[in-house]
Amino acid sequence: MVQFALAYVLFMTAHVVPAAPRVRGLAVHMLGRGAYLALYSLISILLLVWLIAAARNAPTLSLWPLTPELGAVPLVVMPLALTLVVAGLSQSNPLSVSFRDRGFDLSRPGIVAVTRHPVLWGFVLWALSHVAVNGDVVSVALFGxxxxxxxxxxxxxxxxxxxxxxLDRWTSLAAHTSILPFAAVLAGRARLAVDRPTLAAILVGLAFYVWFLAGGHLWLFGADPLIYLRS
Structure with missing residues (x-):
């Protein structure tokens, strides 16, 4: 439990401290936005792997039983979550987290037509789907x-x-997208089109998904995502 608490504190610190405008501004100025986001993402992934490993080694206090139905939740949700993260990081998006903030074209918004925060929504879906399949106190605290x-x-x-x-530039761009996924599409403010970058992101996301199912998830986190369906 001590290791989990330490990993949790360090993970949150690594996300809260850089969020301070002065700290973030200085880091972006020194490294450049792309390099800063790449380094930030790498550190976040390493800390996340450690955090999840620490959670798995912590004492278990179950809140609800694990069933095949709950085990299927991340299997259904994760293809969308991975696509949102991959597309969000790889496509130009001046409105949110992305490795590319230049060259955005309103006539070809890609994943931004779905939501202006695809990476964040990908992590929300990932975390919530893992709450369902990990019904113990530590996991609920972690993923919740x-x-x-x-x-x-x-x-x-x-x-x-x-x-x-x-404000003017942000308002003109935000008018053609939405925070809630697909809200702007349903309202007619954005047009959903699967262009080449979006199709590539879908394929890469699915490749990651297949790799996780084929043993990547077990190798990284020590958990087989298909175990609940096999029991």
């Missing part, structure tokens, strides 16, 4: 906390984008 943190980032990302782009 991560889901809340990612959800809280939606408003924070809008605030940062407004500051970076200016």
């Amino acid at each position: 906390g991560l889901a809340l943190y990612a959800a809280a980032g939606l408003g924070l990302a809008d605030k940062r984008a407004k500051s970076r782009l200016g």
